[in-house]
Amino acid sequence: MILHTPQNTQEVRDLVSDALAGGGKLEITGGATRLAFGAPDRQADRLSLAALSGILEYDPAELVLTARAGTALAELNEATAAQGQALAFEPWGAAGSTIGGVVAAGVSGPRRVSAGAVRDHLLGFEAVSGRGDSFRAGAKVVKNVTGYDLPKLVCGSWGRLAALTEVTLKVLPRPPECQTLLWRGLEDEAGFALLREAMRQPVDAAAASYLPGHAALVRLDGFGPSVAARKAHLTTALERYGLPDVLDAHEAAPLWASLRDGAALAPELPLWRLSLPPRQALAAIAPLLALGGRYVADWAGGLIWLVLEGHEDIVRAQAALAGGHATLARAPAALRARIPALHPQPPAIEALSRRVRRAFDPMGVFEINRFLDEPNAD
Numbered sequence: 199m200i201l202h203t204p205q206n207t208q209e210v211r212d213l214v215s216d217a218l219a220g221g222g223k224l225e226i227t228g229g230a231t232r233l234a235f236g237a238p239d240r241q242a243d244r245l246s247l248a249a250l251s252g253i254l255e256y257d258p259a260e261l262v263l264t265a266r267a268g269t270a271l272a273e274l275n276e277a278t279a280a281q282g283q284a285l286a287f288e289p290w291g292a293a294g295s296t297i298g299g300v301v302a303a304g305v306s307g308p309r310r311v312s313a314g315a316v317r318d319h320l321l322g323f324e325a326v327s328g329r330g331d332s333f334r335a336g337a338k339v340v341k342n343v344t345g346y347d348l349p350k351l352v353c354g355s356w357g358r359l360a361a362l363t364e365v366t367l368k369v370l371p372r373p374p375e376c377q378t379l380l381w382r383g384l385e386d387e388a389g390f391a392l393l394r395e396a397m398r399q400p401v402d403a404a405a406a407s408y409l410p411g412h413a414a415l416v417r418l419d420g421f422g423p424s425v426a427a428r429k430a431h432l433t434t435a436l437e438r439y440g441l442p443d444v445l446d447a448h449e450a451a452p453l454w455a456s457l458r459d460g461a462a463l464a465p466e467l468p469l470w471r472l473s474l475p476p477r478q479a480l481a482a483i484a485p486l487l488a489l490g491g492r493y494v495a496d497w498a499g500g501l502i503w504l505v506l507e508g509h510e511d512i513v514r515a516q517a518a519l520a521g522g523h524a525t526l527a528r529a530p531a532a533l534r535a536r537i538p539a540l541h542p543q544p545p546a547i548e549a550l551s552r553r554v555r556r557a558f559d560p561m562g563v564f565e566i567n568r569f570l571d572e573p574n575a576d
């Protein structure tokens with residue numbers, strides 16, 4: 199395996215063109231914190247975008263930021279915080295994660311349920327396709343409605359469409375006050391019902407999550423008097439669940455961090471990320487819990503992080519039955535060699551996805567069989 203570390207877009211283009219000419223394969227990486235995702239032992243040279251780093255434009259008044267794709271997420275969080283702003287979709291990742299990796303992995307934190315996902319905040323990008331051409335899509339302004347919405351397409355594309363070299367994101371003011379209401383000792387049914395009711399109340403809840411047997415959490419963001427009024431409303435509306443404890447941002451931070459990636463769950467077990475309709479989520483996972491599964495729920499019940507040894511077919515079947523999907527987020531190499539990380543799509547959708555990939559990458563330079571679905575390009 200050769201590690202390529204291009205320093206600019208031209209070098210990315212040259213490397214992709216060389217691979218194209220020589221029939222080579224390239225695994226795109228940013229911070230390379232998620233190499234252990236998908237099939238192991240990928241036979242490809244690595245194209246690291248980490249050196250394409252730095253904020254190019256940041257206009258706090260316009261709420262728009264453009265950065266090279268290899269810019270560390272931590273750097274963006276620091277720069278926006280210094281202006282009293284933030285990436286509202288709460289991206290997260292291990293130290294070294296880059297914004298290109300976050301976009302390509304489609305990563306959004308607990309606030310997704312109110313602020314939207316990364317795909318709702320990516321305004322535009324520059325990238326190098328599998329043809330070795332660089333192209334731009336979207337724009338550097340919030341109001342932009344021309345052409346195909348390619349920014350939506352690259353979010354969650356996992357390095358299969360193009361190498362992102364630059365991204366433009368919407369930023370939002372950081373809420374001055376942030377309080378978490380925490381109801382303890384609720385059983386699963388009551389915990390999920392509380393999340394649903396909290397999201398229905400006119401309190402503009404920022405996030406709502408459930409830690410089984412421990413707590414249901416609802417976060418309220420905004421200006422102090424507004425948070426106080428909404429807290430009072432929610433406490434009254436949900437009084438049959440008991441009186442909540444109230445945590446400030448500092449006290450609640452470790453809880454939210456453990457929820458957004460299932461970090462609170464047994465690290466030695468395979469970890470699944472189930473995306474489910476919140477109403478069906480509990481029924482969908484009930485058979486998995488009976489098999490020994492343990493979980494935490496985010497996004498008001500729409501996102502379940504679940505650890506379970508074995509029973510992979512049942513996990514996938516339960517997710518599909520509820521109209522959702524299950525991603526194998528973490529597992530030993532032998533399991534990742536056997537089970538595709540991404541939920542298999544229906545044949546028609548899979549054929550469409552493949553055609554879209556071929557449009558960006560006709561010779562399959564970026565097809566490294568990470569997802570066990572395309573050993574050879576068409």
Ligand SMILES: Cc1cc2nc3c(=O)[nH]c(=O)nc-3n(C[C@H](O)[C@H](O)[C@H](O)COP(=O)(O)OP(=O)(O)OC[C@H]3O[C@@H](n4cnc5c(N)ncnc54)[C@H](O)[C@@H]3O)c2cc1C
Pocket residue numbers: 225226227228229230231232233247267268290291292293294295296297298299300302303304305355356357358360361362363459471525526527528
């Ligand atoms: C299902 C799931 C599970 C996750 N599990 C964890 C976890 O256990 N721990 C954790 O810390 N984070 C996890 N994350 C968060 C996420 O993977 C990281 O925040 C982010 O992707 C890491 O950034 P990176 O730069 O290190 O990416 P990398 O590990 O370098 O790459 C991640 C993916 O993005 C692609 N990519 C990277 N850069 C680019 C680019 N410039 N252009 C095109 N494609 C690119 C790669 O090809 C790869 O498919 C998870 C996310 C998801 C969706």
